Amino acid sequence: MFLVIGITLSLPSIGLLFLDNASQLSNKIKYEAEISVFLTKDISEDQIEFIESGLKKNSLIKNIHFEPKQDAWDKLQTKLKLSSLEGGISENPLPDAFFISLNTLDSDQIANLINDLKTIEGIKEIVIDGGWIKKLRSILYLIKVGVYTLGSLLIAVLIIVISNTIRLQTLTYQDEIEVSRLIGATNSFIRRPFTYTGIIYGFGGGLITLGILKVIVIIFNLITHRIEDFFGGLIVIQNFNLKESILLIFTAMLAGWLASFISAKQAIYRLEKNI
Amino acid sequence: MFLVIGITLSLPSIGLLFLDNASQLSNKIKYEAEISVFLTKDISEDQIEFIESGLKKNSLIKNIHFEPKQDAWDKLQTKLKLSSLEGGISENPLPDAFFISLNTLDSDQIANLINDLKTIEGIKEIVIDGGWIKKLRSILYLIKVGVYTLGSLLIAVLIIVISNTIRLQTLTYQDEIEVSRLIGATNSFIRRPFTYTGIIYGFGGGLITLGILKVIVIIFNLITHRIEDFFGGLIVIQNFNLKESILLIFTAMLAGWLASFISAKQAIYRLEKNI
C-alpha cells in the first residue's frame, strides 16, 4: 500500500521537480536574450565609444559586449574551417558589432528600443535573437502543459487509490463499524482508527516518494553527466530541499487523512441508512 | 474503477506514443547525418565531376549534394546580413563543397570513408557533423530512459491498482466464496465471476485509455500547431492506429484477467488454509 501511494505520489512530484528545474533553466536563459547591433563599416573609434556610452545609459540593457570586426572574422574563419583555405580573403568583410543582453523580454519594449537604436548614426543593422527565445519559451510551455496534465491525472489516481484502499478497509471492518454503532460508539470514535491509518499511509507513502525521487534524480544526473559535454551542465536536476520534502510528506499525510475521513464517513453513512 | 484503470493505463501509453514518435523522428534525422567535403579552391570542373562520380559509387553514401562556392557565399551573406554591408568583398572566400548524407552511423565505417576520401586529389577538408547527431541521440536516450522509468512505475501501479480492486471484491464476496466452496463449487466455478469482472475492467479501462490518449494528442497537436513555425511540423504526435488500439485494449483485458485470476486464487487459498 505504501508503495502504491509512494509511486503514485512520486510521479507528479517528478513532474514538479522537472518543471521547477526547467523554469529555473528558462530564467537563466531568458536573460541571456540578445540583440546584435551591427555598425557601419567605416565607423570611427570615437563613434563606437559614443554609441557604447549611449547604450550603457539605457535601463533596458543589461550587458554590452563589443566585438571588433577582426575578432568576428577570426571566429568565422575557424568556424567554417576557412583559415587554411588557399587564396583566403585579405579584406575582412565583417562589421564591428555590439552584442547586447536585455533585461526584458517584452516585445513592445524591445521594438521601441530597436527603433531608438536605429536612429543612432553609425548603426547599420539590428538583429533580434527573438526566434530563439520564442522557441525556448514554446518548448517550456509544452513541457508545462504536459506536466500539469500528467500531474492532475496522477493526483486523481492518487485520490482514487487512497480512498479505494480505505474503502477496502471499511468494508473489511464493516461488521466492526456496525457493532460499534449498535453498542453506542460515537462516529468520531469509529472513524478514529481509519483516519489514523490514512495518516500513516500518507506518511509512509510520502517517505517512499522521497526515496523514489532521490533514486530518479541520481540516475538522471548520472545519465546527463555522461553526456554533459553537450549540455554544458545545464541539465542537472536539483532534488527538493528539506523544507519542500517536509511539505511533500505533510501533503501526503493530509491527503491520507482526508481520503480516510471521507471513506469512513461514507461507510458509517451506508450503515446509517439501514439504521 | 474504469477511470482509475483508464488513467493509469493511459500514462505509460502516452509515454510509448511519444517514444514511438520520437524514435520515428530520430530515424528521420539519423539518416540525414552528413559529412561535408570541401574542395580545393582552384579545382576544375572536370575534377569535380570525377570526384562526384567516385562518391556516387560508394555504397555508404546515400545522397550527394554539390554546392558551388557561389551558392555558399550567397547563403552566408544572407545569413550574416552581409549582403547590404557597404564595402562588401568582391572575391568569394569560400570553396566548392559536397554535402553527403550517409547510410550508416557506425563511427568506424565513417572514419574509414573519410580516410579514403582524403586520398582523393582536390579534396581539401572533410568535416563530420557528428556532434549534432550525438547530441540528438543523447536527448533521445534521455527521453527513452525517462519514459521507460515512468512506464515501469506506472505499470506497477496499474497491476497493484487492479489487483487491489479485485482483492476488495474478493473480500466483499468472501462469504460467497466460503459458502460456495462448502457446498461443492469447484475453484474454477468460484473464480469465474471475478475473472469476468477483471476482463470487463480491462476492457472498460482500455476504452477510457484510448479516449484519454485521443484528447491528449489533440491538445498536444493544437499546442504544437500554434508554435509550428519553430518546429517545422516536426513535432506532430501520431495516435495509435487501429491495430495498436486493439492491441492496447487486448493488453488491458489480459492484465485485468491476470490480476483477477491471481486475486481470486489468493482469496480461495486464504480460505483453504482454514479448510
Place this chain on the structure above:
Amino acid sequence: MDVLQDINLEIDAGDLIFVTGSSGAGKSTLLKLISAVERPSSGTIVFENQNINFLNKNEMPYLRRKFGMIFQDHKLLYDRDCFDNVALPLQINELDPSDISRRVRAALNKVGLLNKEKLMPITLSGGEQQRLAIARAIVSRPSILIADEPIANLDKNYANEIMNIFYSFHQVGVTVIISSHEAPSTTIKHKEFNINQGKLNLEKNVPLLT
C-alpha cells in the same frame, strides 16, 4: 405490510419482561424498536419521557450505551479475540485499561468463558458464542438488558445458568427484556407479552410468589 400493528406496551424501570411468539412473529423487531436499533414506520417510542424518533444522531450513541443488547445473531467481531470482543463497550466508554481488563474478566467468568479469553470467536461453539455475546452485553452494567433468544443455542444446564444471570441483574434493579419461543418457567415476578399475527397480548403478569 407491517410486521407489528397496534402495539402498545409500557415497561417500568426494573421490570422483568418476556416477549414470546412463534418464529417470524416479530419478537426481534419489537426488541430492536425498543432499543432504537430500528425506527418504527409509524407510532412513537418514548424512553425516559423522550420520544426516541426525535433524538438526533449525536445523542443516539449515548442512548445506546444505556442498553445491553444480545442480538439473535450474536454480532460478534470475528477478527478480535474473546477478551477484545467483551472489552469493546468499555473501550467505547473510554475506561481505564486496568478497569477494563478487570471487568472483562469478571463478565467472562460469569458466562464460563474465562479460560477462552484469548481464543477467536470463530473457534467457539455456537453456545459459547452466545455466552460471549451475553458477556459483552453485561460488561458495561447497563440499566436495561435486552436479550433476543439468549438461550436458543444452549443446553438445559447452561440455559439455567444464563437465565440465573439475567435474574440476578434483575434483582439489582436492571430492567431485563428477554424474547423466547416458549413461555418462561420462573417463579420471579415478571410480565409476559405474546406476539401473534402482529398483535401484542399481555399473557401473564406473574406476581412474585414466595
Place this chain on the structure above:
Amino acid sequence: MDVLQDINLEIDAGDLIFVTGSSGAGKSTLLKLISAVERPSSGTIVFENQNINFLNKNEMPYLRRKFGMIFQDHKLLYDRDCFDNVALPLQINELDPSDISRRVRAALNKVGLLNKEKLMPITLSGGEQQRLAIARAIVSRPSILIADEPIANLDKNYANEIMNIFYSFHQVGVTVIISSHEAPSTTIKHKEFNINQGKLNLEKNVPLLT
C-alpha cells in the same frame, strides 16, 4: 488439547443419527469432520471406502456435493435474495435455469418460505433464516443430510415440521445426521451418539417400533 478423542463411529447408508452433547462438547466439530469441512489432526475418516484425508483438492468439491449441510450459523449469503441462496447448490451443479427455479420453489415451499423468495435473508427472522438454510441443504437432494442444531431457533410447531422433513428424507433412503442439545423424541429407528468430555458414547440404538 484435542476437542474430540478416541472417537470411533460407523454410519451406514440410510441411517438416522443424532449427535447430542452440551454446549461446547464437540458436536459441530464432529459434524464438520464427517462432512470434510475440517480435517482431523489425527485419525482417519473413511467415506465410501475412501480415506478422505488422501482426497486431493480437485476431488473435494465433488465429495461435498453429496452432502447437504446445515450449519449452526446458517452461512447464508446476505447479498442475494432467498431464491438465489437456495439456487446456489443447483447453479454449482450447473442445472438448467428452468429446473433450478422449479426445484428451488419446491424446497422453499417445504420450509414455508415460498412467499419470501424475493426477500433478502437479513430481513428474515432468526427462525426463517434457519429454515432457509434447511431449504438450501435439501434442494440438491443430497444422499447425506447433515444438520447442526437445525431447530435451535424454532418454536415447537416449526420444530416438529422441520424434523418431519428430515424424517421424510430419511424415509426415502437419505442418511440423516442431526445434532442437538437434547435427546430426540421420535419413534423412528435411530442411533444417538452422546459426546461428553471429548468421548463418544452410543446412547441408544432405537429399533423401529411399530
